[in-house]
Each structure stands twice: as structure tokens, then as C-alpha cells.
Amino acid sequence: MAKVTFTLNGESITVDEPLNMRFLDILRMKLGLTGSKEGCGEGECGACAVLIDGQLVNSCLLPLGSVEGRNVMTIEGYRKTKRYKILEDAFIEEGAVQCGICTPGMVMASESLLNQNPKPSEKEIRIALAGNLCRCTGYEMIFKAVKRAAKEGEGLW
Amino acid sequence: MKHVIPKTYKEALEHLSEGTYKVLAGGTDLMVKNRSWSETPARFKQDMLYIHNLDELRYVEDKGDHLAIGALTDYETLLRHEAVPKVLKDCLIEIAGPAIRKVGTLAGNIGNASPAADGVLLLYLLDAQLVIERKGARREALIDDVITGPGKTTLSNEEMIKEIRLPKSTFTKTQFLKVGGRKADAISKVAFAGAVRIEDGIVKDLRMAIGAVNVTVVRLREVEKLHTGETISAVQDSIVSIKNAYVPHIKPIDDQRSNRVYRKRVAFNMIEDFIMNMHIQD
Amino acid sequence: MKTKKDISESIRKVDSEEKISGRAPYTSDISVEGMLYAKTVRSPIARGVIKNVKLPDMPEGYYTVDASDIPSRNVVSMIYEDWPVFAEKEVNFIGEPIMLIVGPDKETVMNLADNVEIDYEEKNPVFDFSNSGVRLHFDKGDVVNAFERAAKTIEYEYETGYQEQAYIEPQGFVGYIEDGGYTLVGSIQCPYYVKNAVMDTMGEDEDKVRVIQAPVGGAFGGKEEFPSVTACQLAVALKKIQKPIKFIYEREEDMETTTKRHPSKTKMEAALDEHNNIIGMRSRIGLDGGAYIGLSGVVLSRGMLAVTNAYTIDNLDVHGDVFLTNTVPNGAFRGFGAPQMIFAIEMFIHHIAKDIGEDPYVFRKRHMVKQGDKTSTSGTFRDPIILDDMIQKAVEISNYHDKAKAYEDRDTYKGIGMSWFLHGCGFTGSGESDIIKANVKLRKDDEDNVHILVAAVDMGQGPKTTFRKLVADILDVPIEQVTFNYPDTRYVPDSGPTVASRTMMVVGGLLARAAKTLKEDWKEGEEQTVVKQYEQPDYVEWDQDTMRGDAYPAYSWGVNVVEVEVSKVTYEVTVTNAWSIYDLGKAIDERIVMGQADGGQAQGIAYGYLEVMNHENGKLKQKNMTDYIIPTSVDVPKMENHIMDNPYPLGPYGAKGVGELTLVGGAPAVALAIEQAIGRKVRKIPATPESIMELIDNG
Structure with a gap:
């Protein structure tokens, strides 16, 4: 066990857990934040993706020991933002959600993209989402949702 | 087993000198290899040194005749850096997805020494020189001389890669x-x-x-x-x-x-x- | 006066917000006070007899649960009953469950599970197609005569591989004891399959087993019959331990030990007359069932019925076998036997045309079904068929003919392929009326809120939205006035499983009838309940023994066009474009249907060229998401899909089946495109770069 301090959804937090725990488990079990999902447990599917210092990271491959001092945003924090509302609305309007298990990760990936590139091309969207597997949608409606969000949320990113 | 987050690179070398630690940088390989049942800690078999937050090892510097890349510089950062050779970027953009590229590092790719590692392939192509340090000592070596087989390198338990140097070259x-x-x-x-x-x-x-x-x-x-x-x-x-x-x-x-x-x-x-x-x- | 909107006009899905925000409680998100964790101990060998089991010292509070704890029958009740809850004496596949270790601390549970020592007497495993477990046959016309008078016969064999559902959420349940009974909350498609199986294994009455659907993170058939296995195991554990238990599969465990799409081998033989018309066809299909039959016989049946796809062939002889092998049992997967057969027949009909030197497009059109034609099982295509118009549209939007001509130049390494196909809606034959007997209930409370009570599961395909929309539309009330909660068998009647593209046509059809009755009898401010039960349409006649008659009450239709480029250096396939046209009667929500079209097509195309799974001596080689490859956002082509209305008189607003239709034609379309690009006949899927290289080398 060791104390690790980091910023979680805007607030400083200290946890006392083994450094070799997966950060995903810290979020889900210890902190009750179950919005980040486990799909594969080996960094392939992106369902567990969170933002670390504003960029997309798979929390299932992140040991707690790597989070010290970092700024973490999960879907639970992100959903309180204006940007989230734009993305949520776009995902619904475009039908980008089916089973939904990949969706929180997909939203975090979209945020990470738009934060760095507010007007992405379809090719750039595809590359940015390539680490987030979706088995339901064939991705087409997710691409449309990200495009819609970029348009509707112009100036926010 | 000991699990340590060093505060400085110097402290990391200090711990490494005990000879029992394994260095975890991005974790994208080690966390998969040592995966346990979900909600239980990763099954590492030796003392672990979590160096992910040693920001002093995150840099890309143009040194005139070569590009110096700090060991913890992630792929996403390299992709955005103008001095990084195009062929390396062509490779990096095809590695995994953005979330892995944000924590994945060339140094970690070397440490893992998979024959299928794309990053390592490019280091061979670009004649990469590695700066390898341990407490009180430093050596430089060509990538070919560091990787010896699948998962095998000449890195000793006390050493870690500090920097990767890419000699400047022009290609048509x-x-x-x-x-x-x-x-x-x-x-x-x-x-x-x-x-x-x-x-x-x-x-x-x-x-x-x-x-x-x-x-x-x-x-x-x-x-x-x-x-x-x-x-x-x-x-x-x-x-x-x-x-x-x-x-x-x-x-x-x-x-x-x-x-x-x-x-x-x-x-x-x-x-x-x-x-x-x-x-x-x- | 407000004009009523067309039912197809899309609305916002009602459950998107809770999913996007991460609030939807999937099974693994659920915690119950004091719960224990279960881990499965499995067979490491493909076939053998258990000689001795040596348990590690079990600390206080840790339990083993095995066959000896089963109160009633050690069999998982599904259509065919041969699948044990726990292996008792014999093991028949690598990964077969032998016992559970259950306890409060996961690390301890894991270590205990790792230290169970089991001695086996190994037996020779069977992996080839030699041990038939189910054999089916049907015929039509006089095939012997057709082959006797044939001017020419042509024969080919086709092979398909495994396909893994690869839902992103692994299998799982949380179970607890409630009022002396067993409550199971899980990621499932069929609450009543689970409930009935558990009742059977436990020897319990109906009121002692309660099954609740949690939000399902993808299923595709993978959560049709398989969850009954883990549910029975969990119920046995609950009875023994009397504490809540969480039982979630890890990804590798899920991939290595749960059902998949059956690998298949199909032999096709056609008799042609002197005008090059197909006058007869013999076909023999073999499915690899794995170690237990389970649903495989039904999968085989649906596959066999699709043998002539959208072509009319008067004389037929069709044999099928499910072969038992010492591998993981295979089972339901979107399409249910049809994808294997549609691949075989679509390739075969092209290969015949190529062999006789006729344009495949012309040859196929000549054999295409028309309204009034007899089906493969001598039933009748009663309803209007608009396939001609659909093909016309597909040809136009894809510029098919020009491309097909241009890509005949081999140096382009490009190809375009077109499949057309049908899919029977609902259960095969008399399944709906004899086995399922679906019931639905609408309850109106005294505040005039209407509650939909059915066991249909929303696993992403949208019934939470479309059922409410449908009922609200008929009742002419706002959708907010209609509720549809996650099914809980305590409250909902058995409206049947969420399978076989039956949800909207059959369950939705019953709901529509119930809503009409409620509307006619609407009493404001009063509680009212309407129940409807499935009735077979009068015209449907089916003889299960001879497999003759109307196998389905209705058919949905589709056309897929796929364009590819093959790399000369690496033989990799890039799918550049895909177009599709569907006749699913009438869309209850166009965007939801389009979502099925995109997703089904992505799965179907990937089945044809991308998704590789195989085993070596019974051990699956691809056991995680790294090695089992499903398409990413950069693999899927640009897709353009259209629907064409062709309302089915007995469907709600004319709706027929959707879900499976969108998958079944993808593989032949991409395989045909690859075939053109490399100038070689593709007879095996997935057409991987490795197999494309071999084809180019050896033809």
C-alpha cells in the first residue's frame, strides 16, 4: 500500500492502495466511479479510457503508481461540462449509441480529439477513435456525431 | 516486494542500484504481461519502479547533428514534434491507438524487445544511439547492440535508458x-x-x-x-x-x-x- | 389539425443518455453488500475422464461448488439437453467448467482456483467432421431425375471459419437470495431461457427464480443460450452458500470458453439443362458443433433452409449434420446458420456462371425468386418481392456495372462484389406457435400511464425506444406516457427470447395488437390490463419431420455491394466502399434501422475477410481482443445504406425482421469483390492475406 495523490475531476484526492493496482479498479471499486468500463483488460478496446492531463489513456493499463500528481478526468467529471452536453446531444441525434458499453470511452476519445483538433476531418476522426472498439454501430454514426459536435460546439474547443 | 515512485531521475537510479527493480514507464506491455484477475493487483514478479511521472525525462531536443529524445517521451508527443523524422511518424501513427500512444515510449519498446515492435524497427533504421545510465556510470550504444533477442537486452538490472539519439540524416x-x-x-x-x-x-x-x-x-x-x-x-x-x-x-x-x-x-x-x-x- | 408523423421518422433513443453519461448500471457495475466472487476451475485437456480431484486447504468462508451440489439435474435446459452445468466424470473440451471457487477476497479465490489439482485419464479427442450429433434432411421436387437429365453438373465445396461475437461487455451475472429464492441480474438476451434453465437445474418452482436483465453491453447471439450455463452454476452456488455472488467473466475466459459461430463445410452440386438453367441442386452442409449440441441443431436447420437463398430451384436434396468435436460448444450468433449458407450459395452461383461462361449478374437474375414461387421447403413466397427494384437501386448508387467492367483489368487489383439475400423472420417452422407461445402484456395505471410488460431485451438494437414509440403512436399519447423497464421475470410475461429477428415483428406485432385493444377500450383514470398471445398466421403450414412447408411467415430482403482493393505487396484487403439496400417491411425508426444496417454490415464484411479464429488440438489460438481482430474505425468502409418500404400485412405498421438480415450478405459480397480483384475463386472465408497469397499462387 502507498499513498498516491492526484486530481480527479477537478478535486485533489489521495488514495492508499497498492501501486500495482490498475487505475481502472481504483476508479470502479474504491471510488465507485463505474462509468469507465472494462471490455478487454489489455488496452485494446478503449472502454476504460479516461483523460490524463487532457489526453486519452486506457485506465486498465495504468498502474496506480503512474497517476501520482496527474490530472485525471473521467466521464463522471466530464459529464458536468458544456462540451459533454454538446457531445451527448450529438451522439443521441446521430444514433451513435447502441449497446452503450463503449460509449463513455468513445466520448472521452472524442473530447481528446476535439481538444487538440476542433475541426477534424473524417480521416482524423477515424484515426482518433481507432483505439476504441465498437461492435454494434460500424462506427459510421459515431463519425457523424463527432462531426456534428464539432459544428454545434464551435468555439467551445 | 517493493513498489516505489521515485521523485527524481537521480532517485530512480539510486533505487535501481539495488539491482532488484524493474522499471515501468508507460506500462502498456508490463501491465498486459503481468495481468491478473480484474480488481486484483498486477502480478509483478519483482520490485517495481514507477517512473511515469519523471517529467524530466520527457523532452525532444534538436542537438544539431542529432535529435535527443528523453526516455519518457510518448508517441503522441513525438507525432506532434516537427523535428521528428517523417518515417518515424509514419510508423508511430500506426502503433495501437491514441490512448496507448499517449503512454507508450520508444524506451519501453526497447525494454520489451519484441521482434514485432514497430518503434524498435525504426530505431534500427535510423541508427539510434541509446544513452544508458546507472548510478555513477553512463554508456552509449547502438540499438543493434542493445537488443539481443525476444525480450532480451544488454541492459543490466541497475541500468535504465535515459535518452535516445537519432543522428540526423537526409533521405530522398x-x-x-x-x-x-x-x-x-x-x-x-x-x-x-x-x-x-x-x-x-x-x-x-x-x-x-x-x-x-x-x-x-x-x-x-x-x-x-x-x-x-x-x-x-x-x-x-x-x-x-x-x-x-x-x-x-x-x-x-x-x-x-x-x-x-x-x-x-x-x-x-x-x-x-x-x-x-x-x-x-x- | 396536426398531421401524424410517419412511424419511420426517427426519434431520440430513450436510453442513450444514461449510457453516454456512464450511469447505466451494467452487470459488472453492480455491487451487493457482502457479495462474494466466483471463479471457474476448468479442464486443461480436450477430452478425458476425471480420476481425482485434490482441493487446496480451503480457508474459512471459501467454498467449492461442483456437480455434487446440484439439487436436481446436471444439465442446462436449452433446446437440446446435453450440456452439463458442471463436468462430472468426463471433460469434453478445453475450458470446460468443473467447479467454482467462491469467496470474499478475489486474490485468495484466484490462488485457490490455481491450486486445485485434477488428475485426468486422457482420451483421444475428435476434431474432424466424423461424429454426427444431429442429422437433418429435406428435399423438393425430384432431384434424382433432375441430375439424370442434366446436360452438365458442377460441384464446389465451401468453408467458413469461426466467428466470435466479441461483444465489448463480457458475460456476467450478479446473484442473490431473495425470499428464499434465487435472483439473478445479468447480461442476457433471453430472461426466460435463463429462468427456465435455472428452475430445471434447481428443481425449483417458478416463484423461486427471478431473472432481471441489466443493460447489455452487446450480445449478437452470444448471450442467447450461453448465459443459461453460468446462471445455473451461479444458482447452485447461491443455494450452497446463501450469500450474494458476483460472477463476471474475464475477456480471455469469455473468448476461450463461450459459444461462437459454427465453422462449416458445404458441398454444393448443381444440375444444369442444355440452356444453362439450374434444374436441380444437391447440398450437404456440416457444422462443427463443438463438444455439446445445445442450439446447434436449430442453427443447422436455419442454415439448410437458406440453401437456395433468393433463387428458385425446383429440385433439391439437402443434407445437414452437426458434428460433435472436442472443442468449445458453438451456438447462436446473429444470422444463426444463414451466413455460412448464404456465403456458400452466393459464391456457388457465381462460380457456376463463370464456369459456363455466362455473366453472373444475368445468370443470377434469371434464377431469382418471384412472388408465388416455392421456397426451398416447398412453402410459398406469398408477399410481394421487390428485390428487382432493390438491385436496380444498388447498381445505380454503387455504379456497379461500370466498376465491375473496369476491374476486370487484373492490374487494378480492385474488385466489386454484390450479394443479394433473404432472411426468414422469427422462429423456424412452428417454433413460435409450438415452443415459444409468446405473451405480451400492457398495463395502464390509474394515472393513464401505460407500461409495456415483455421479456424482450434491448441490447443496443433499440426496442426500449421502438416499443414505446410503437405503443404511444397507436394509443396516440406522448411517448413519455409509456414506460418499458428492463425486463424482470417477476413482472413480465414470457414474450419469448430476443433472437431470430423476431422482436419487432412478433413481440412488436403483439404489442401493437394489445395497444389497439387498449385504445378501443380506453377508460380514463382506470387501471386496465391487456394480454395478447401469439397466433400462427392461418396460411403457415409446416411439417417439422419432413421439413416441408412455410419455414417462416415472412422474409426480409437485402442487397450488399462491396468494393475492395488488394495490395500487391502484402495481399491485404482494403474495403473502400459498401452499399446496401434493405426491405424490412417498414422501419419503426429509420435511424435505429440504419444503425443495424451499419453494424450488421461491418460484422458481415469482417466475417468474410478479417476475423480469424482457429484452434490447435482444441485450444483456441486467438483468445483476446489483441489476437482476435474485429474492425476498428479505420477498417470500416464508407457505408451508404437505404431502406425500401414493402409493408408486411401482419407486422406492426408492416415491419418485418431487421437484426440478422444486415449481417448475412456481407461475407459473400466482400469475398466476390476479392475474387474479382485477384482473379481467383474464393471458396473459403475469412479471405485473409495469407489465403489470398495462396490463391494467387495456386488458384
């Missing part, structure tokens, strides 16, 4: 070609990186590196040298003998991702494709 054409199971998020079945500098129809610098076809990346400097100084057509006319020179070194395996016949064929196709099109500039 480069190529990175990878076959994975799909177009992203895939481990290479076979991968190729090539670079050439042609001046006035003469091949001045020729390099080819092939991944996932042997225990380490295949780069045959003697074959490259043999054809340096030749005209384009002379090199292209020698395609059969060039390919023959690679025959003893292209020894792929069958596994869950592909088979040896395919890997072998494609490796030679890639060599031929690069040589026969090397005069067509990017």
Missing part, C-alpha cells in the same frame, strides 16, 4: 509498411522500414529494416554498404542478389497471427517493392 525516399491483422490496434505480422538518399542518380545511403521475421529486427548493413555508391539501375538490377542476401536472415515463425510462408513472402515483396520504387520520390 522513406517507407514504412506494416501488415497487422487490421489497420490500427494491431501487432505486426511483418513490418518493413526503408530509407534511401539518391543524389544525381547515385545511391548515397540505403537502409532497410525488417521486423517480425527473426528474433531481432533484421538490418544488413553490409548488404546496404555493398550497393551504396551504385547507380539506381545498378541497384535495381541486383534485386535478385539483394533478396538472396536476406534469405538466411528472414526466418519467421507460425503463430496465432500469421504463418511463416506468408511472412517470408511479404518480407521479400516489401524489399523488392522498396528497391524497385526507390527512385520515385515521396
Whole structure:
């Protein structure tokens, strides 16, 4: 066990857990934040993706020991933002959600993209989402949702 | 077992000098290899040093004759840095997806020493020099001399990679070609990186590196040298003998991702494709 | 006066917000006070007899649960009953469950599970197609005569591989004891399959087993019958331990030990007359069932019925076998036997045309079904067929003919392929009326809120939205006035499983009838309940023994066009474009249907060229998401899909089946495109770069 301090959804937090725990488990079990999902447990599917210092990271491959001092945003924090509302609305309007298990990760990936590139091309969207597997949608409606969000949320990113 | 987050690089070397620690940088390989049941800690078999937050090892600096890359610089950062060679970016953009690229590092790729590691392939191509340190000592070595086999390196338990140096070079054409199971998020079945500098129809610098076809990346400097100084057509006319020179070194395996016949064929196709099109500039 | 909107006009899905925000409680998100964790101990060998089991010292509070704890029958009740809850004496596949270790601390549970020592007497495993477990046959016309008078016969064999559902959420349940009974909350498609199986294994009455659907993170058939296995195991554990238990599969465990799409081998033989018309066809299909039959016989049946796809062939002889092998049992997967057969027949009909030197497009059109034709099982295509118009549209939007001509130039390494196909809606034959007997209930409370009570599961395909929309539309009330909660068997009647593209046509059809009755009898401010039960349409006649008659009450239709480029250097396939046209009667929500079209097509195309799974001596080689490859956002082509209305008189607003239709034609379309690009006949999928290289080398 060791104390690790980091910023979680805007607030400083200290946890006392083994450094070799997966950060995903810290979020889900210890902190009750179950919005980040486990799909594969080996960094392939992106369902567990969170933002670390504003960029997309798979929390299932992140040991707690790597989070010290970092700024973490999960879907639970992100959903309180204006940007989230734009993305949520776009995902619904475009039908980008089916089973939904990949969706929180997909939203975090979209945020990470738009934060760095507010007007992405379809090719750039595809590359940015390539680490987030979706088995339901064939991705087409997710691409449309990200495009819609970029348009509707112009100036926010 | 001990688990430590060093506050400084110096402190990290201090811990390493005990000789019992394993360094975890991005964790993208180690966390998979030592995966346990969900909600239980990773099953590491030795003391662990979590160096992810040593920001002092995150830098890309243009040193005139070479590019110096701090060991913890992640792929996403490299992709955005203007001084990073195009062929390396062509490779990095095809590694996994953004979330892995944000924590994945070239140094970690070296430490893992997978023959299918795309990043390592490019380090071979670019003659990367590694700055390796331990408490009170420092050495520099060519990438070829550090990786010795699958998962094997000359790094001792007390050492870690501090920096990767990419000597500056100019190429008239480069190529990175990878076959994975799909177009992203895939481990290479076979991968190729090539670079050439042609001046006035003469091949001045020729390099080819092939991944996932042997225990380490295949780069045959003697074959490259043999054809340096030749005209384009002379090199292209020698395609059969060039390919023959690679025959003893292209020894792929069958596994869950592909088979040896395919890997072998494609490796030679890639060599031929690069040589026969090397005069067509990017 | 407000004009009523067309039912197809899309609305916002009602459950998107809770999913996007991460609030939806999937099974693994659920915690119950004091719960224990269960881990499965499995067979490491493909076939053998258990000689001795040596348990590690079990600390206080840790339990083993095995066959000896089963109160009633050690069999998982599904259509065919041969799948044990726990292996008792014999093991028949690698990964077969032998016992559970259950306890409060996961690390301890894991270590205990790792230290169970089991001695086996190994037996020779069977992996080839030699041990038939189910054999089916049907015929039509006089095939012997057709082959006797044939001017020519042509024969080919086709092979398909495994396909893994690869839902992103692994299998799982949380179970607890409630009022002396067993409550199971899980990621499932069929609450009543689970409930009935558990009742059977436990020897319990109906009121002692309660099954609740949690939000399902993808299923595709993978959560049709398989969850009954883990549910029975969990119920046995609950009875023994009397504490809540969480039982979630890890990804590798899920991939290595749960059902998949059956690998298949199909032999096709056609008799042609002197005008090059197909006058007869013999076909023999073999499915690899794995170690237990389970649903495989039904999968085989649906596959066999699709043998002539959208072509009319008068004389037929069709044999099928499910072969038992010492591998993981295979089972339901979107399409249910049809994808294997549609691949075989679509390739075969092209290969015949190529062999006789006729344009495949012309040859196929000549054999295409028309309204009034007899089906493969001598039933009748009663309803209008608009396939001609659909093909016309597909040809136009894809510029099919020009491309098909241009890509005949082999140097382009490009190809375009077109499949057309049908899919029977609902259960095969008399399944709906004899086995399922679906019931639905609408309850109106005294505030005039209407509650939909059915066991249909929303696993992403949208019934939470479309059922409410449908009922609200008929009742002419706002959708907010209609509720549809996650099914809980305590409250909902058995409206049947969420399978076989039956949800909207059959369950939705019953709901529509119930809503009409409620509307006619609407009493404001009063509680009212309407129940409807499935009735077979009068015209449907089916003889299960001879497999003759109307196998389905209705058919949905589709056309897929796929365009590819093959790399000369690496033989990799890039799918550049895909177009599709569907006749699914009438879309209850166009965007939801389009979502099915995109997703089904992505799965179907990937089945044809991308997704590789195989085993070596019974051990699956691709056991995680790294090695089992499904398409990413950079693999899927640009897709353009259209629907064409062709309302089915007995469907709600004319709706027929959707879900499976969108998958079944993808593989032949991409395989045909690859075939053109490389100038070689593709007879095996997935057409991987490795196999494309072989084809180019050896033809």
C-alpha cells in the first residue's frame, strides 16, 4: 500500500492502495466511479479510457503508481461540462449509441480529439477513435456525431 | 516486494542500484504481461519502479547533428514534434491507438524487445544511439547492440535508458509498411522500414529494416554498404542478389497471427517493392 | 389539425443518455453488500475422464461448488439437453467448467482456483467432421431425375471459419437470495431461457427464480443460450452458500470458453439443362458443433433452409449434420446458420456462371425468386418481392456495372462484389406457435400511464425506444406516457427470447395488437390490463419431420455491394466502399434501422475477410481482443445504406425482421469483390492475406 495523490475531476484526492493496482479498479471499486468500463483488460478496446492531463489513456493499463500528481478526468467529471452536453446531444441525434458499453470511452476519445483538433476531418476522426472498439454501430454514426459536435460546439474547443 | 515512485531521475537510479527493480514507464506491455484477475493487483514478479511521472525525462531536443529524445517521451508527443523524422511518424501513427500512444515510449519498446515492435524497427533504421545510465556510470550504444533477442537486452538490472539519439540524416525516399491483422490496434505480422538518399542518380545511403521475421529486427548493413555508391539501375538490377542476401536472415515463425510462408513472402515483396520504387520520390 | 408523423421518422433513443453519461448500471457495475466472487476451475485437456480431484486447504468462508451440489439435474435446459452445468466424470473440451471457487477476497479465490489439482485419464479427442450429433434432411421436387437429365453438373465445396461475437461487455451475472429464492441480474438476451434453465437445474418452482436483465453491453447471439450455463452454476452456488455472488467473466475466459459461430463445410452440386438453367441442386452442409449440441441443431436447420437463398430451384436434396468435436460448444450468433449458407450459395452461383461462361449478374437474375414461387421447403413466397427494384437501386448508387467492367483489368487489383439475400423472420417452422407461445402484456395505471410488460431485451438494437414509440403512436399519447423497464421475470410475461429477428415483428406485432385493444377500450383514470398471445398466421403450414412447408411467415430482403482493393505487396484487403439496400417491411425508426444496417454490415464484411479464429488440438489460438481482430474505425468502409418500404400485412405498421438480415450478405459480397480483384475463386472465408497469397499462387 502507498499513498498516491492526484486530481480527479477537478478535486485533489489521495488514495492508499497498492501501486500495482490498475487505475481502472481504483476508479470502479474504491471510488465507485463505474462509468469507465472494462471490455478487454489489455488496452485494446478503449472502454476504460479516461483523460490524463487532457489526453486519452486506457485506465486498465495504468498502474496506480503512474497517476501520482496527474490530472485525471473521467466521464463522471466530464459529464458536468458544456462540451459533454454538446457531445451527448450529438451522439443521441446521430444514433451513435447502441449497446452503450463503449460509449463513455468513445466520448472521452472524442473530447481528446476535439481538444487538440476542433475541426477534424473524417480521416482524423477515424484515426482518433481507432483505439476504441465498437461492435454494434460500424462506427459510421459515431463519425457523424463527432462531426456534428464539432459544428454545434464551435468555439467551445 | 517493493513498489516505489521515485521523485527524481537521480532517485530512480539510486533505487535501481539495488539491482532488484524493474522499471515501468508507460506500462502498456508490463501491465498486459503481468495481468491478473480484474480488481486484483498486477502480478509483478519483482520490485517495481514507477517512473511515469519523471517529467524530466520527457523532452525532444534538436542537438544539431542529432535529435535527443528523453526516455519518457510518448508517441503522441513525438507525432506532434516537427523535428521528428517523417518515417518515424509514419510508423508511430500506426502503433495501437491514441490512448496507448499517449503512454507508450520508444524506451519501453526497447525494454520489451519484441521482434514485432514497430518503434524498435525504426530505431534500427535510423541508427539510434541509446544513452544508458546507472548510478555513477553512463554508456552509449547502438540499438543493434542493445537488443539481443525476444525480450532480451544488454541492459543490466541497475541500468535504465535515459535518452535516445537519432543522428540526423537526409533521405530522398522513406517507407514504412506494416501488415497487422487490421489497420490500427494491431501487432505486426511483418513490418518493413526503408530509407534511401539518391543524389544525381547515385545511391548515397540505403537502409532497410525488417521486423517480425527473426528474433531481432533484421538490418544488413553490409548488404546496404555493398550497393551504396551504385547507380539506381545498378541497384535495381541486383534485386535478385539483394533478396538472396536476406534469405538466411528472414526466418519467421507460425503463430496465432500469421504463418511463416506468408511472412517470408511479404518480407521479400516489401524489399523488392522498396528497391524497385526507390527512385520515385515521396 | 396536426398531421401524424410517419412511424419511420426517427426519434431520440430513450436510453442513450444514461449510457453516454456512464450511469447505466451494467452487470459488472453492480455491487451487493457482502457479495462474494466466483471463479471457474476448468479442464486443461480436450477430452478425458476425471480420476481425482485434490482441493487446496480451503480457508474459512471459501467454498467449492461442483456437480455434487446440484439439487436436481446436471444439465442446462436449452433446446437440446446435453450440456452439463458442471463436468462430472468426463471433460469434453478445453475450458470446460468443473467447479467454482467462491469467496470474499478475489486474490485468495484466484490462488485457490490455481491450486486445485485434477488428475485426468486422457482420451483421444475428435476434431474432424466424423461424429454426427444431429442429422437433418429435406428435399423438393425430384432431384434424382433432375441430375439424370442434366446436360452438365458442377460441384464446389465451401468453408467458413469461426466467428466470435466479441461483444465489448463480457458475460456476467450478479446473484442473490431473495425470499428464499434465487435472483439473478445479468447480461442476457433471453430472461426466460435463463429462468427456465435455472428452475430445471434447481428443481425449483417458478416463484423461486427471478431473472432481471441489466443493460447489455452487446450480445449478437452470444448471450442467447450461453448465459443459461453460468446462471445455473451461479444458482447452485447461491443455494450452497446463501450469500450474494458476483460472477463476471474475464475477456480471455469469455473468448476461450463461450459459444461462437459454427465453422462449416458445404458441398454444393448443381444440375444444369442444355440452356444453362439450374434444374436441380444437391447440398450437404456440416457444422462443427463443438463438444455439446445445445442450439446447434436449430442453427443447422436455419442454415439448410437458406440453401437456395433468393433463387428458385425446383429440385433439391439437402443434407445437414452437426458434428460433435472436442472443442468449445458453438451456438447462436446473429444470422444463426444463414451466413455460412448464404456465403456458400452466393459464391456457388457465381462460380457456376463463370464456369459456363455466362455473366453472373444475368445468370443470377434469371434464377431469382418471384412472388408465388416455392421456397426451398416447398412453402410459398406469398408477399410481394421487390428485390428487382432493390438491385436496380444498388447498381445505380454503387455504379456497379461500370466498376465491375473496369476491374476486370487484373492490374487494378480492385474488385466489386454484390450479394443479394433473404432472411426468414422469427422462429423456424412452428417454433413460435409450438415452443415459444409468446405473451405480451400492457398495463395502464390509474394515472393513464401505460407500461409495456415483455421479456424482450434491448441490447443496443433499440426496442426500449421502438416499443414505446410503437405503443404511444397507436394509443396516440406522448411517448413519455409509456414506460418499458428492463425486463424482470417477476413482472413480465414470457414474450419469448430476443433472437431470430423476431422482436419487432412478433413481440412488436403483439404489442401493437394489445395497444389497439387498449385504445378501443380506453377508460380514463382506470387501471386496465391487456394480454395478447401469439397466433400462427392461418396460411403457415409446416411439417417439422419432413421439413416441408412455410419455414417462416415472412422474409426480409437485402442487397450488399462491396468494393475492395488488394495490395500487391502484402495481399491485404482494403474495403473502400459498401452499399446496401434493405426491405424490412417498414422501419419503426429509420435511424435505429440504419444503425443495424451499419453494424450488421461491418460484422458481415469482417466475417468474410478479417476475423480469424482457429484452434490447435482444441485450444483456441486467438483468445483476446489483441489476437482476435474485429474492425476498428479505420477498417470500416464508407457505408451508404437505404431502406425500401414493402409493408408486411401482419407486422406492426408492416415491419418485418431487421437484426440478422444486415449481417448475412456481407461475407459473400466482400469475398466476390476479392475474387474479382485477384482473379481467383474464393471458396473459403475469412479471405485473409495469407489465403489470398495462396490463391494467387495456386488458384
